[in-house]
Amino acid sequence: MDDDGMLGQGTFELDVDLLQGIDLASLTEPRLHQLLEAGFRARLAERKRPAPEPRVARAIGLNTLQGADEHDLREALHVLAAWLRSPTETPSPAKRSRFDRPEGTGQLPVPRCLTTALAPRACGLCSDPIKTGDEMGRFRPLKPPLDRTFIPMSWLCRHCLFDRREQPRRRDLIIRVFHHLLAGSAVGLNPKECAVLHTWLDNPAIRQTTAWQLDPLDATMVRLATSVAEDKPTTWIAYPTALTALRSMAAAEPDRTETRLLQDVLQHITEWEINPSGIETRRYGTGTPYRQQILRTTARQTRLSELGGPFFLHRSFDPTEESSEGADEEREDA
Ligand SMILES: [Zn+2]
Structure with a gap:
């Protein structure tokens, strides 16, 4: 403009x-x-x-x-x-403490603030509409070294601030997968997210897709069910497995509302794999900066490419976990 x-x-x-x-x-x-x-x-x-x-x-x-x-x-x-x-109406301060948050593995860090939207916009993570008068807020800036890998999210809807890991929607799961892959890490899921993924994949039509036939996810299904049963704080899904899950879900259920988002994620993953715009790996390497640059120069803009990333979507503190997996992520910085 x-x-x-x-x-x-x-x-x-x-x-x-x-x-x-x-x-x-x-x-x-x-x-x-x-x-x-x-x-x-x-x-x-x-x-x-x-x-x-x-x-x-x-x-x-x-x-x-x-x-x-x-x-x-x-x-x-x-x-x-x-x-x-309205010159006589002094702006009211945003809420900055005493938030009502879920406990346990669904908990997200304490937000920086919560306020009400004065103009409509889309949530900076899930893209749901935030209408005038709706609550919205932002997270605090990330501390080093997280701030070197992840970019700050803008204003988020209430669900994305407080509830997206406690009451995850299928969309939240797809967005989570996208940002983990953009950051070059395995996909970390809490028990509620494992349950959503398990329910989604537990479908004969998904088992019949080519993606599943080539790379059956039966062992993953067992892991997901175990993580739900044991309330395991974080279950790591490796890149090839996450990709098979996305491909089989997109192929099996072409009419679902999530399919467009799945297709957007798959488009970006394909572009990372084939580098259609010829991004110089000498300059960007093959890690996150390379994927970010391909996302910026994508052949077809999506809401994901508009927002960029990777975003740090938080993971639960797990005292039993080995430090090797997801080493580029820090424990909760709350
Ligand atoms: Zn949202």
């Missing part, structure tokens, strides 16, 4: 119409900062107190906007625009 025409003026006031005419998703950090500064000036011209910047920061669960990434800056703009629209 060409936003220069709208924003190129030297001085302007951030009014509601201006923000509504802008596709915030298309703007990068310098432009977002420029808009925010204009908005703060507009607010200060009207009222000096309370100081606007800390209020806006707190509304998105931060102490300050310094160092805020583009996802936070976009949200800050929504808060500021709402405040300019």
Whole structure:
């Protein structure tokens, strides 16, 4: 989108119409900062107190906007625009503690904050719609060394913040597989995810697919059932097995709603395998940066390629586990 025409003026006031005419998703950090500064000036011209910047920061669960990434800056703009629209309604602070979270192997790290959406958008992980007024939140930044492999997720729906490992949907499972493979690790599943996968695969039509016939998953089915029975914190599914599962599920159930997502994942996996755009392995190697670059230059954009990754989707702390598997992932950083 060409936003220069709208924003190129030297001085302007951030009014509601201006923000509504802008596709915030298309703007990068310098432009977002420029808009925010204009908005703060507009607010200060009207009222000096309370100081606007800390209020806006707190509304998105931060102490300050310094160092805020583009996802936070976009949200800050929504808060500021709402405040300019209703100058007497000071933005309320986001919730930052005392969250009600599942216990056990379905637990996710404590989010950074929970707030209500001021504008509709899609969840930054599962892509479900988040409507105005719905709860949404973000996780805290990852600590080293995780932050070298994984990129931060944007604003997520309530399910993805709290419940996706306790009440996993088939979609959550597919998304999990995708990000593990993008990060070059085996796929780590908790007992609830193992149960979803077991139920999904336990289908005669899936057993009859070519993918299953070539690489039968009977032993995997036993492992999944055992992990459910023993409530094993993490069960690791190797890459070839995960691929067979995806291929057989996609082939057996072409009409299910998850099939499109399965096909998207399989498309990206195929591109990683055949490197259709000729990504230089001398420059990118053969690991995560290579897969990320192929994802960026994909022949057909998907929601997964738009969001990028890999995302750190968390795994349960398992005191009995050997340290060799999934060595690039750290224990819970909560
Ligand atoms: Zn979601």
